[in-house]
Amino acid sequence: MFNEIRSHEITVDTVILTIRKKKLKVLLVQRTQEPFKDHWALPGGYIRLSETLDDAAKRVLMEKTGVKNVYLEQLYTFGDPLRHPKSRVITVGYYALIRSEDIQLSFDTDQTKAVKWHSIYELPSLAYDHKQIIEYAIERLRERLEYTPVAFQLLPKRFTLTQLQKTYEMILGKEIDKRNFRKKMLSSELLTELEEMTKEGSKRPARLYSFNKAYIEKNHLKQY
Amino acid sequence: MFNEIRSHEITVDTVILTIRKKKLKVLLVQRTQEPFKDHWALPGGYIRLSETLDDAAKRVLMEKTGVKNVYLEQLYTFGDPLRHPKSRVITVGYYALIRSEDIQLSFDTDQTKAVKWHSIYELPSLAYDHKQIIEYAIERLRERLEYTPVAFQLLPKRFTLTQLQKTYEMILGKEIDKRNFRKKMLSSELLTELEEMTKEGSKRPARLYSFNKAYIEKNHLKQY
DNA sequence: CCAAAAGTGTTAGTGGTACACCCATGT
């Protein structure tokens, strides 16, 4: 009985999301070993004795992408005894939102064959229950988007309203009316209007905005 | 390193909520052993190798209250390395809603001195981080109440609108306008109006309603 | 001058909130 208790293993797995090439993407690593050799999996790892769960997730994130100070939230804990084919592994799922521009992918070639971004609508064959974890993350992100300004975590510091709208659309997987969207955003206190306009674009320049961080405190929202 | 990984322990702790004597209450057990001897704690236990996390929470619930088929939802996983004074114990928090009428409290006197309902506004000194877990459960319950018919899990099969309103008020911790509440409830499809009226009450009889279970499926809500 | 993205208002409907009095029953 006591022996039984001791033989659980516990890990974190992190659904790392970003926007690349106009698509919402998740970072996956390709396994070099059994079980699920050659399948893709979420970046994850064992939880060390001295670290909190959040710290374990941050460490995994740092190891794979080199970023820190990102939006990170615990999702759910997955513990089906059959989720791992060989032993009992319980995993605490996390999801993170990162800015594509900040990323510096890196990995240890012993354990990982490749690290790659995959569109959430075109997922490869996944190890364990990782497909379910990704779906859960997207569901949670959509819920958060309704009443919390998470989209800004995926955008650069300065962005146009069209970029913001596209971000919402990519997350929600549906189109939004442009006028209604702008009206709502501009009447909220989320945005700070900047002096600058876009210049690179080959068409009419667009106004740039930044996210008004004072909003977070004013509304008692969770910070990352 | 490998040894380190093996020395995590993992438990479930369940915040069991009900309504008794017009108050929202949580079930606590009094510890007979160190650490936290004589302090009150959430019912919990180790997760067995062969059971899912949900099953572990259901087992704990069954052991303490004798009820099954109740609303049960995973809350969050708590894993601060310092949350347990002696070893590294990660706990998966759950919360459950049960009908006061269904309860048959029972406990093993070796490990537990007492099992008792405590008003959520008058909590005793709690073991570990259990106060935080309870607060988290109440927060989650309030969120759920906004867009999901969880309150019915705490009520008998047949109930009056006033009972329903009081349940909402107890959970939210604030008063609700009677006319607006009734209008909203009656215009939803949540309720089935019954023929019967209350008789026991010493005042004007009240219409009885039951919860319309078809609503759950129609709106794709999670069942318990 | 054409293509492409930026920008802009009004209307109708829906849902939330505030608010006060009469009704049926038991004692």
Add this chain to the structure above:
DNA sequence: ACATGGGTGTACCACTAACACTTTTGG
């Protein structure tokens, strides 16, 4: 007859959703 809880409607406001054309720039 009175005390107690049951039951009812209206008006205002805020938010959502539907919907089409003009403006600015680069090529």
